[in-house]
Amino acid sequence: MNALVPLPVLLPLCATGLSLAFGTRLARFQRIISVAVLTAVLGLSVTLMIASDREGPLSVHLGDFAPPLGITLVADRLSGLMLTVSSAVTLAVLVYSLGQGMADRDKETPVAVFHPAYLILVAGVSCTFLAGDLVNLYVGFEIMLVASFVLLTLGGTGPRIRAGSTYVIISLLSSMLFLTAIAMTYAATGTANFAQLAVRLPDLPIGVQTLIQAMLLTVFAIKAAVFPLAAWLPDSYPTAPAPVTAVFAGLLTKVGIYCMLRTETLLFPGNRLGDLLMAAALASMVVGILGAVAQTDLKRLLSFTLISHIGYMVFGIGLATRDAYGGAIFYVAHHITVQTTLFLVAGLMERRGGTNELTRLGGLARSAPLLAVLFFVPAMNLAGIPPLSGFIGKLGLMRAGVADGGVWAWILVTGATVTSLLTLYVMAKVWNLAFWRAEPPDLAAFGTVLESADETEDDTDLGPDRIPGTGDEGVTGAPGPAGQVVAATLHGQSVTTTTRPPRAMTAATAGAVAFGLAFTVLAGPLAAYTDRSAAELIARTPYVEEVLGR
Amino acid sequence: MTVSVSLLATAVVLCAVGGILMLTRPLTRILLGVVIAGNGINLLVLSSTGSAGAAPLLYGVPLRRVTDPLPQAIALTALVITLATTAFLLAMAYRSHQLTGTDEVHDDLEDRRIVLRTEVRGEWAELREEYRAEPGRTPDERTRYREERHRLRARLRADRALQARGRDANGDLWHDVLGADPEDYPGGATTPGATGTHGQDPDRGAAG
Structure with a gap:
C-alpha cells in the first residue's frame, strides 16, 4: 500500500510529458490522457484516504534514504481527505474546460499549453499534500506556482498580464520568505523533515521557535490569503479564464490552509500564536465580506467571499482544540467544493448573459432555470443555510468556539455569525440582480459579440489600462446567427452569448453541485472522519512513528 | 555551529x-x-x-x-x-x-476606482460650491453646470464600462501573439497617459 503514495504526484507529471510530446498533433489524445490520469488520481486518492484511515499514516522514503537526507512522502487522514477532494474538484473543472474548449474555435489557439500546465498544477498540489518535509513542501509549492503563472496569464492578453504581474511578484516574494524560513529551521535543527522537526523543535529556545513559526505562518498566510496579506487575490483571480479561476479559488488558497494545519499541529503544538491567528481570522471574515458587499462584478464578489471564508478555517486553527481542528478540516473540504462550483456557475452565467457585471444581468431565472438551480444550491450552501454542509461546518466551528469560552473565541463566534448573515445578503443580492429581476432592456441578444455595448470615445484618456482590441471596428457589435458560439474565454478571445452552453460544462457544474451536496448527505461519516483526523493531528505520535520507525 | x-x-x-x-x-x-x-x-x-x-x-x-x-x-x-x-x-x-508600451506594474483596479471616485467627488463639490456662491443664475450657467455634472458622471461610467469590457472580451489572440510587434502600435505609447492607440489601429480588425 505504501508504494501508492508517490503516484498522485508521479502520474500527472508523466502525463504532462506525454501531453507535451503528442499534444500539438493529437489534441484528442491530449484530452483523453488528461481525463484518464485525473480519474486515476481520484481513485488513488480515495484508496489512500481509506487505507490511511484503517491502518494509520502511510509513508515512503524515496530512494530508501532515511530522513533527513531523503525525500519523505506521507499520507495520513488529513492528506488523504485533501487529496480526494482536490482531485474530484480538478476532474470536474477539467471536464468543464473541455466542454468550453470544444465549443470554442480552438484550431489555432494555444490549447496545447493548457493541458500540460493543468496536469503540472495537479502534481504540485498533490506534492504539497503529501510532502513529509519542508523542502519538499517548498518544491511542491513551486511546481504549483509555476503552473499557476502559466494558467493565469493564458493567452497573454492585456488584463491578464496586468493582473498576473501582481500575482507573480507576490508569489515570488512568499517563496523567498519560505526559503529563508527553511534556512533558519535547518540551521537551528539540522533537519527539514517534519517528523524529526517535531522531535527536535521543542528543545530550541522559545524565541527561535516563535520566530520560525511566525515566518512559516506568514508564508502560508500569503498563500491562503488571510486578511492583511490578501490584497493580491481579488485583483488577480477574476481575470483568468473561468475554469482556471475556479480551480485556483478552490484549491490554491486551501493549500495554504493545509500547510498551516500541518505545521501548527505537528511542529508547533501548544498554540502560542493562537490569539494572533484569531485576530487575523476575524479581520479576514469581516473585511472580506464587506468587500464582497461593495462589488457588482460576480467574479470579484466571489473572490471577496473567498477571503472572508478563509477566516473560518483560520479561526479553527487558532482555537486549536480537537473539535476546532475537526471543524476546520470539514470546512476546508466543504469550501473547496462550494467555491469552485460557484466560480464554474459564474462562467456559465458569463456564457449565458455575456457578462459578469451584475448590473447588466437579469432575468436568468426565467430564461435559464437550470442555471438558476445550479447557482442557488451552492450559494445557499456557502451562506450556511441548514441543512447544507456549510451550516454543518459553521456549526462545528462555532460549537468549538463556545466550548473554548475565551474572550477571543466569543468575539470570533459573533464575527462568524455576522459574516454568515452578510454572506447570505451578498448571495441574495446576486440572486436578485442576476436571476430574479426582469431582464434589463440593454441585455445583449444571443449571438451578439459583446464589448460594443458602451461608449468608446470617452475612454481614450483613461490611462494605461486601455484594453487592446476593444475598439476593433471589424468585430464591434457584429451580430452572429443566434446560438452561434464565438466565445473563447479560455484563450482570451471575445465572449458571445449563447442560448445553450455546451453540455459538458453544465454536466461538470452539476457534478460539482452534486459533490457538494454529498457532503451534506454524508455529513455524519465525514464529520466522524474529520474528527478522527483531528485526533490524529493532535496526537502527533502516529505520524512521527510512521516516518521515523517505531 | x-x-x-x-x-x-x-x-x-x-x-x-x-x-x-x-x-x-x-x-x-x-x-x-x-x-x-x-x-x-x-x-x-x-x-x-x-x-x-x-x-x-x-x-x-x-x-x-x-x-x-x-x-x-x-x-x-x-x-x-x-x-x-x-x-x-x-x-x-x-x-x-x-x-x-511600458512594462510597469499597474495599480489595483479597486485602488484606481477609489482614487477616481474621490477625484470626481472633489470636483463635484467644488462645482456645487461655485454654483451656489453666485447669486444670479442665468440659464446659460445652469446648462453649463448641468453639463459639467454629466461629464463627471460619464467619467465614472466610462471607467466602469472599461473594466467590464476588459473582463468580457479581449481582442483577437493570434494577431496579438504573432502579428504584433511594438512598431505595429503607432505612437509607441511610452507614458501612462499616451495609450489607447492599439484599439484604433485599423488593420487589426481586418486581420482578426
Whole structure:
C-alpha cells in the first residue's frame, strides 16, 4: 500500500510529458490522457484516504534514504481527505474546460499549453499534500506556482498580464520568505523533515521557535490569503479564464490552509500564536465580506467571499482544540467544493448573459432555470443555510468556539455569525440582480459579440489600462446567427452569448453541485472522519512513528 | 555551529538591494530584484551549513569533517526554480511592453476606482460650491453646470464600462501573439497617459 503514495504526484507529471510530446498533433489524445490520469488520481486518492484511515499514516522514503537526507512522502487522514477532494474538484473543472474548449474555435489557439500546465498544477498540489518535509513542501509549492503563472496569464492578453504581474511578484516574494524560513529551521535543527522537526523543535529556545513559526505562518498566510496579506487575490483571480479561476479559488488558497494545519499541529503544538491567528481570522471574515458587499462584478464578489471564508478555517486553527481542528478540516473540504462550483456557475452565467457585471444581468431565472438551480444550491450552501454542509461546518466551528469560552473565541463566534448573515445578503443580492429581476432592456441578444455595448470615445484618456482590441471596428457589435458560439474565454478571445452552453460544462457544474451536496448527505461519516483526523493531528505520535520507525 | 560573517553580510546586502529594486514599478527592475534577492537567500541557505569541511563524497573522506551537503542541494533546487521564474517574468515583461508600451506594474483596479471616485467627488463639490456662491443664475450657467455634472458622471461610467469590457472580451489572440510587434502600435505609447492607440489601429480588425 505504501508504494501508492508517490503516484498522485508521479502520474500527472508523466502525463504532462506525454501531453507535451503528442499534444500539438493529437489534441484528442491530449484530452483523453488528461481525463484518464485525473480519474486515476481520484481513485488513488480515495484508496489512500481509506487505507490511511484503517491502518494509520502511510509513508515512503524515496530512494530508501532515511530522513533527513531523503525525500519523505506521507499520507495520513488529513492528506488523504485533501487529496480526494482536490482531485474530484480538478476532474470536474477539467471536464468543464473541455466542454468550453470544444465549443470554442480552438484550431489555432494555444490549447496545447493548457493541458500540460493543468496536469503540472495537479502534481504540485498533490506534492504539497503529501510532502513529509519542508523542502519538499517548498518544491511542491513551486511546481504549483509555476503552473499557476502559466494558467493565469493564458493567452497573454492585456488584463491578464496586468493582473498576473501582481500575482507573480507576490508569489515570488512568499517563496523567498519560505526559503529563508527553511534556512533558519535547518540551521537551528539540522533537519527539514517534519517528523524529526517535531522531535527536535521543542528543545530550541522559545524565541527561535516563535520566530520560525511566525515566518512559516506568514508564508502560508500569503498563500491562503488571510486578511492583511490578501490584497493580491481579488485583483488577480477574476481575470483568468473561468475554469482556471475556479480551480485556483478552490484549491490554491486551501493549500495554504493545509500547510498551516500541518505545521501548527505537528511542529508547533501548544498554540502560542493562537490569539494572533484569531485576530487575523476575524479581520479576514469581516473585511472580506464587506468587500464582497461593495462589488457588482460576480467574479470579484466571489473572490471577496473567498477571503472572508478563509477566516473560518483560520479561526479553527487558532482555537486549536480537537473539535476546532475537526471543524476546520470539514470546512476546508466543504469550501473547496462550494467555491469552485460557484466560480464554474459564474462562467456559465458569463456564457449565458455575456457578462459578469451584475448590473447588466437579469432575468436568468426565467430564461435559464437550470442555471438558476445550479447557482442557488451552492450559494445557499456557502451562506450556511441548514441543512447544507456549510451550516454543518459553521456549526462545528462555532460549537468549538463556545466550548473554548475565551474572550477571543466569543468575539470570533459573533464575527462568524455576522459574516454568515452578510454572506447570505451578498448571495441574495446576486440572486436578485442576476436571476430574479426582469431582464434589463440593454441585455445583449444571443449571438451578439459583446464589448460594443458602451461608449468608446470617452475612454481614450483613461490611462494605461486601455484594453487592446476593444475598439476593433471589424468585430464591434457584429451580430452572429443566434446560438452561434464565438466565445473563447479560455484563450482570451471575445465572449458571445449563447442560448445553450455546451453540455459538458453544465454536466461538470452539476457534478460539482452534486459533490457538494454529498457532503451534506454524508455529513455524519465525514464529520466522524474529520474528527478522527483531528485526533490524529493532535496526537502527533502516529505520524512521527510512521516516518521515523517505531 | 559557526557561520561565516562575510557570507551573512553578503546575503544581507544582496537581500537589501533586491528588496529595494522590488519596490519599483517596472517589471524588469523587479525581475533584477528577484534575482539578486534570490541569490542572497541562497547564500543564507548555504550559510546554514556551518563551517566548511571536506567535499561531501561518499568514500575516502572521514565522515566527521565533510561539509553538510543538504543545504547545497536545497540551494541548487532554489536556483533552478529561480531560473525558471526569471524566464517567465522576462517573457511577461516583454509581453507587457508589447501591449502597453511600458512594462510597469499597474495599480489595483479597486485602488484606481477609489482614487477616481474621490477625484470626481472633489470636483463635484467644488462645482456645487461655485454654483451656489453666485447669486444670479442665468440659464446659460445652469446648462453649463448641468453639463459639467454629466461629464463627471460619464467619467465614472466610462471607467466602469472599461473594466467590464476588459473582463468580457479581449481582442483577437493570434494577431496579438504573432502579428504584433511594438512598431505595429503607432505612437509607441511610452507614458501612462499616451495609450489607447492599439484599439484604433485599423488593420487589426481586418486581420482578426
